[in-house]
Amino acid sequence: MINHSSYLLMGFLAIAFFNYPAVAQITQDNTLGTESSVITPNVIIKGAAADRIDGGAIRDTNLFHSFQEFNIEEGKTVYFANPTGITQIFSRITGSNSSNILGTLGIDGNANLFLINPNGIVFGRNAKLDINGSFIASTATSVKFADGYQFNTAVSSTKPLLTVSTPIGLQFGANPGSIVNRAVNGLEVQPEKTLALVGGDVILEAGIVRAIDGRIELGSVAGNSLVNLTPIVTGYSLGYQGVQEFQNISLSQQANVVTSGNTGGYIQVQSRRLQMSDGSKIQINTLGTGTDSSLTVNATDSIEVIGSAINGQNLSSIGTTTNSTGDGASLIINTPVLKIRDGAQVYTFTNRPGKGGNLTVNAPNSVELSGIGLYPSVLIAVTQGPGNAGTLTINTPVLLIRDGAEASSSTISDGRGGNVIVNASELIQVIGVSANNKPSALIAVTQGQGDAGSLTINTPVLQVLDGAQVSSSTRYFGKGGNLTVNATKLVQARGTAANGQSAVLVSQTEGKGDAGSLTINTPVFQILDGAQVGSGTFGAGKGGSSTINATELVQIRGTTPNNQRSSGLFASTRQTGDAGSLTINTPVLQILDGALISASTFGSGRGGTVAVNAYKSVEVIGTSANGLNPSKIDVQANRRATGDAGALTITAPVLLVRDGGQISTNTFGLGKAGTLTINASQLVQLTGTSANQQISSGLFAQTENQGDGGSLTIQTPELLISQGAQATVGSKGEGIAGNLSITADKIRLDNSKITAQTRSTNGGNITLDIKEFLLLRHNSQISTTAGTANAGGDGGNITIQAPFIVSVAQENSDITADAFQGRGGKINISTQGVFGLQFRERQTDLSDITASSQFGVAGVVEISNADVDPSQGLTELPKDVVNVAGLINQNLCVAASQGSEFIVTGRGGLPASPREVLNPDAAWEDWRLVQPENLPTSAAINSHQQHHQLDNAAKIVEAQGWVKGVDGAVNLIAEPVVVTPKGNWLNVPDCQGLREKA
Numbered sequence: 001m002i003n004h005s006s007y008l009l010m011g012f013l014a015i016a017f018f019n020y021p022a023v024a025q026i027t028q029d030n031t032l033g034t035e036s037s038v039i040t041p042n043v044i045i046k047g048a049a050a051d052r053i054d055g056g057a058i059r060d061t062n063l064f065h066s067f068q069e070f071n072i073e074e075g076k077t078v079y080f081a082n083p084t085g086i087t088q089i090f091s092r093i094t095g096s097n098s099s100n101i102l103g104t105l106g107i108d109g110n111a112n113l114f115l116i117n118p119n120g121i122v123f124g125r126n127a128k129l130d131i132n133g134s135f136i137a138s139t140a141t142s143v144k145f146a147d148g149y150q151f152n153t154a155v156s157s158t159k160p161l162l163t164v165s166t167p168i169g170l171q172f173g174a175n176p177g178s179i180v181n182r183a184v185n186g187l188e189v190q191p192e193k194t195l196a197l198v199g200g201d202v203i204l205e206a207g208i209v210r211a212i213d214g215r216i217e218l219g220s221v222a223g224n225s226l227v228n229l230t231p232i233v234t235g236y237s238l239g240y241q242g243v244q245e246f247q248n249i250s251l252s253q254q255a256n257v258v259t260s261g262n263t264g265g266y267i268q269v270q271s272r273r274l275q276m277s278d279g280s281k282i283q284i285n286t287l288g289t290g291t292d293s294s295l296t297v298n299a300t301d302s303i304e305v306i307g308s309a310i311n312g313q314n315l316s317s318i319g320t321t322t323n324s325t326g327d328g329a330s331l332i333i334n335t336p337v338l339k340i341r342d343g344a345q346v347y348t349f350t351n352r353p354g355k356g357g358n359l360t361v362n363a364p365n366s367v368e369l370s371g372i373g374l375y376p377s378v379l380i381a382v383t384q385g386p387g388n389a390g391t392l393t394i395n396t397p398v399l400l401i402r403d404g405a406e407a408s409s410s411t412i413s414d415g416r417g418g419n420v421i422v423n424a425s426e427l428i429q430v431i432g433v434s435a436n437n438k439p440s441a442l443i444a445v446t447q448g449q450g451d452a453g454s455l456t457i458n459t460p461v462l463q464v465l466d467g468a469q470v471s472s473s474t475r476y477f478g479k480g481g482n483l484t485v486n487a488t489k490l491v492q493a494r495g496t497a498a499n500g501q502s503a504v505l506v507s508q509t510e511g512k513g514d515a516g517s518l519t520i521n522t523p524v525f526q527i528l529d530g531a532q533v534g535s536g537t538f539g540a541g542k543g544g545s546s547t548i549n550a551t552e553l554v555q556i557r558g559t560t561p562n563n564q565r566s567s568g569l570f571a572s573t574r575q576t577g578d579a580g581s582l583t584i585n586t587p588v589l590q591i592l593d594g595a596l597i598s599a600s601t602f603g604s605g606r607g608g609t610v611a612v613n614a615y616k617s618v619e620v621i622g623t624s625a626n627g628l629n630p631s632k633i634d635v636q637a638n639r640r641a642t643g644d645a646g647a648l649t650i651t652a653p654v655l656l657v658r659d660g661g662q663i664s665t666n667t668f669g670l671g672k673a674g675t676l677t678i679n680a681s682q683l684v685q686l687t688g689t690s691a692n693q694q695i696s697s698g699l700f701a702q703t704e705n706q707g708d709g710g711s712l713t714i715q716t717p718e719l720l721i722s723q724g725a726q727a728t729v730g731s732k733g734e735g736i737a738g739n740l741s742i743t744a745d746k747i748r749l750d751n752s753k754i755t756a757q758t759r760s761t762n763g764g765n766i767t768l769d770i771k772e773f774l775l776l777r778h779n780s781q782i783s784t785t786a787g788t789a790n791a792g793g794d795g796g797n798i799t800i801q802a803p804f805i806v807s808v809a810q811e812n813s814d815i816t817a818d819a820f821q822g823r824g825g826k827i828n829i830s831t832q833g834v835f836g837l838q839f840r841e842r843q844t845d846l847s848d849i850t851a852s853s854q855f856g857v858a859g860v861v862e863i864s865n866a867d868v869d870p871s872q873g874l875t876e877l878p879k880d881v882v883n884v885a886g887l888i889n890q891n892l893c894v895a896a897s898q899g900s901e902f903i904v905t906g907r908g909g910l911p912a913s914p915r916e917v918l919n920p921d922a923a924w925e926d927w928r929l930v931q932p933e934n935l936p937t938s939a940a941i942n943s944h945q946q947h948h949q950l951d952n953a954a955k956i957v958e959a960q961g962w963v964k965g966v967d968g969a970v971n972l973i974a975e976p977v978v979v980t981p982k983g984n985w986l987n988v989p990d991c992q993g994l995r996e997k998a
Contacts, residue, residue, distance in 0.1 A: 026072075029095070032064065053078065053081060061085055063080075063083065064092075064162050068095040070117065071100045072102055072105055074102035076104070086109070087112065089113050091116065094153050099121045102126065105129055107131050107133065112236075114167070116142070117139060118176060120178050123181045123183045125206070128186075131193075132190050134196075135189050135194070135196070136236065137199075139176040140171055145168060150171060154173075166231065172223060172225045173223060173224065176200035178203060179200075179202045181197065181208075182205045186208035188210040192213045192233070196216070198221070204257070211259045213263045215234045215236075215265060216267045218257065221243050221270075234265075246299075248275070250275045251316075252275075254279040258282075259284050262288030263286065264284045266284075266293055266295070266329075271298070274302075274303045274304070275303075282318045283295070283321065284320040284321070296331075297318060299336075305340045306342055306344055307341060317347065330359070333360070338361055340368070340405065343375045344371075345380070349382050349384070353386045356388065356415075358381070358392075363395065366397060366398035366400065369401045369406070370403045381410075381420075386413060392408070393422075393423075399424045399429070401442055402440050404440055409452075410445045410452070414450050416453065417445065417452040422459070423458045424457075431466055433498075437501065439467055441469040441470070443455065443469065444471075445473050445474070446473075451480075451513070452478060452480050454481040457486065460487060461487060461490045463490075464505050467501040472507045473508045474513040480516040482519070483507045487521070490522060490524045490525075500562065507544045515535055515542065517545045520550075524550060525554045526557070527555075530559055531568075534572070537580075546582045550584075552586070554589045554590070556569055571646075582609070588619070589617070591661065593623070593625070594631055599635045600636045612651065618652045620663055623695060627692040630690065633648065635648045636664070636666040647677070648664075648674055650680075651679040654685075655680045657687070657697050660690030660697055662695070662698060663699050664699070674710045675713070678715065680714075680715070681717070682718070684720070698726035711740070711741070713742075722748070730755060731758040737763060737764035739766070740755075740756050745771045746770070747768065753782075755781065755782070757784065758796075762795075762822065763825060766796065766799070768799070768802065769801050770800070773804040774802045776805075776806070776837070777811055781813065781816065783814070786818075795817040795822065795859055796825045798828070801831070802829075810846065814848045814849070818843070818859075819859070820854045824858045828862050829861075830864055841858065849863075
């Protein structure tokens with residue numbers, strides 16, 4: 001019959017034998033000749049029996065030992081004798097097996113101990129050190145000295161020439177062995193000494209390494225490398241400048257590497273990969289007044305800190321703490337890739353007056369915080385006492401924070417929180433929430449009296465996604481820190497978690513402390529799918545100011561999947577603290593698909609102000625998918641709020657509001673609505689309604705409760721309102737409506753409204769100052785009507801200045817200042833012409849101008865021509881008289897040859913034509929020239945005329961002219977008189993020649 005239990009027992013023993021190989025005793029190798037080591041057993045040392053190693057080669061203060069095998073069995077103790085004057089003991093193993101230290105290894109004195117075995121060194125579960133000096137365990141092949149000598153494990157047949165100089169390095173061969181530490185009770189040296197494990201792979205399996213106010217060195221190097229040794233006060237500092245390749249270091253099963261004490265101590269870890277898991281720790285604890293300690297972790301490939309122990313309480317971590325007045329050690333991590341997973345922690349911490357250490361991460365490839373544990377994975381600098389927290393600095397191309405992980409600086413008491421600085425040359429993503437709905441976070445926070453540190457992010461792309469959080473905040477009395485994002489390509493907040501939690505990028509206060517400011521500098525800024533960005537106060541503290549500087553585009557779009565919450569950019573207060581201001585500077589601002597920009601108050605604090613400066617356009621378009629939430633820019637006082645809403649100012653060349661989009665200042669409580677000011681240098685276009693026609697596009701300044709409504713001011717060359725859109729001030733409650741003022745070159749209304757209507761109070765006033773024309777088409781309205789059939793005040797006043805007011809009579813477009821219970825308002829129109837509208841006592845189906853009252857006194861309508869000032873356009877004449885003669889070319893011949901003319905028209909002066917009879921009333925100046933020679937005489941002319949008359953005497957014809965004879969008699973003639981001038985003012989054959997003779 002087969003005994004199965006026997007097979008199980010044999011299997012267990014085989015496994016045990018494999019994990020814990022047979023241990024040989026210490027064996028000399030005789031390579032030192034007569035100076036070989038001597039093993040003396042059962043010597044009483046420090047009150048207990050132990051094996052003592054005597055002999056060896058002494059050179060000045062150095063003692064050299066050489067062994068074929070070097071092992072210490074479990075429960076055994078081995079001490080090196082420490083002759084007088086010896087400060088350094090060097091022990092090499094020249095055989096081919098690793099050394100297994102399962103018991104206690106010590107020095108009966110104060111010397112430093114070097115244990116060198118290139119095949120490997122294993123420290124068992126119950127291994128201990130009893131060494132007063134420093135301890136260096138290494139799998140190097142030799143120790144290099146300052147004079148060039150090497151104490152080498154590869155010995156020759158000749159006796160070595162040993163040295164008296166100082167060790168300066170550890171020289172490694174091609175395949176250095178591993179160092180394994182399983183010592184659960186710890187390998188520990190005395191205070192202010194060095195403990196170094198330097199080999200190929202360095203593995204800590206539940207093993208502990210400790211030093212008090214001392215130094216711990218963990219180094220993992222590849223073949224043919226030299227690790228430098230530099231003597232310091234606390235032993236040795238190791239340098240890896242000459243190492244080309246590294247190997248791996250791993251800590252598991254709650255392995256622990258720790259220094260503590262008054263100064264805290266120093267830890268340096270150097271490897272290719274560092275992996276920590278199962279609640280393992282590397283940490284420095286400052287317990288006194290220390291101020292200058294550090295923890296440095298260098299890994300040329302990656303560092304991965306993973307999870308917690310089986311009981312879920314002990315977290316894998318790398319960190320430094322101070323529990324006294326001394327400053328905590330700084331923590332520096334240098335690696336291409338840092339991963340912090342499943343509840344692991346990397347931190348600097350203080351809970352006493354001492355300042356927490358700075359935490360700096362330099363990762364040339366990426367930093368990733370992720371995973372789900374009992375606690376979140378964190379990279380954090382924190383203070384819980386009066387001391388300030390240290391600064392957290394992350395330098396990496398890619399930072400990824402997800403699954404509820406956190407990178408932060410915080411204060412929980414009086415100390416100031418440290419600053420957080422993230423420099424990511426490619427991308428930062430903060431994504432999602434943990435299984436218990438804790439958001440992934442990049443934050444700077446105070447939860448006590450101390451102020452929070454600032455959070456500064458420098459990256460091309462920042463994405464806050466699916467319920468994650470980037471914030472600076474205060475929860476009690478301390479001030480919140482400033483949050484600054486400098487992104488050279490994109491800042492995007494997007495989406496919600498499965499539980500509906502929005503992604504947020506905020507600066508806020510939840511207590512009496514003021515919130516810090518939020519500043520975002522980027523080309524493109526997006527808030528999408530229900531994400532939230534802004535500043536807020538939930539207590540007595542003031543909200544911080546928010547400034548968005550986007551050189552290309554700001555786009556806010558959509559809602560949460562359930563349409564319950566809009567994508568939003570906000571500045572709000574919910575308690576007594578005033579909300580901060582919100583300023584947007586960008587070429588293009590788009591608010592789409594139910595998104596929101598809002599500055600509001602829910603309490604007694606004043607709502608924030610909003611200023612939009614868009615260098616190209618502002619577009620507010622559409623509604624949420626369910627048609628209930630308009631795309632919107634607003635400032636408002638909400639229900640039960642007693643604080644006033646802030647002001648809203650929009651400055652842009654073009655403002656487009658359509659398809660249900662709205663811009664408004666409202667009050668739903670006792671507080672006043674804010675003012676709304678639009679400055680558009682080219683165009684304001686308000687058009688359309690929502691797809692379900694329930695929401696009108698437009699500009700609104702309204703009150704729906706006891707608070708007064710705000711005013712609305714528009715300045716633009718062209719205002720176009722169409723297809724059911726509105727520009728409105730009004731009151732739907734008991735508050736007074738505000739005033740509406742528009743200055744424009746052109747205003748076009750097409751099936752739309754400009755109103756200042758109220759339900760129970762006096763109507764608001766409307767003032768339109770128009771340079772060119774006002775056009776009303778298709779049932780458009782300009783109205784200050786007040787009240788309902790059962791209540792209401794006086795109609796408001798309408799003042800219009802426009803060269804032309806044009807409508808179509810049959811389209812029923814109206815200008816009204818009517819009332820129901822109160823007096824009708826006053827309409828004052830100054831214009832050169834009103835076309836298509838007529839004053840009527842009551843509204844009709846035609847286009848009307850009315851100021852009626854159904855149950856009260858009618859108002860007044862005055863239409864007058866625009867005043868003309870006759871003095872305008874006149875020019876004052878100069879006092880000096882113009883020299884007219886100087887303006888005329890005196891050489892008339894030259895002037896005539898160039899086509900010049902001199903024409904006198906009207907009364908007086910020269911006749912209209914030189915061929916006409918002279919006007920006796922005309923003024924005359926003799927311009928005649930001397931008569932030229934060879935012209936006919938007057939006698940010849942007379943003789944010709946007489947002869948002509950005799951020839952025609954028999955004919956009776958109508959006289960055509962007359963001549964005067966020598967006797968003075970006047971004779972009629974049948975033909976026109978041909979006059980030969982005595983001067984040249986009619987026809988001069990040679991103008992210039994006659995002028996020269998003159």
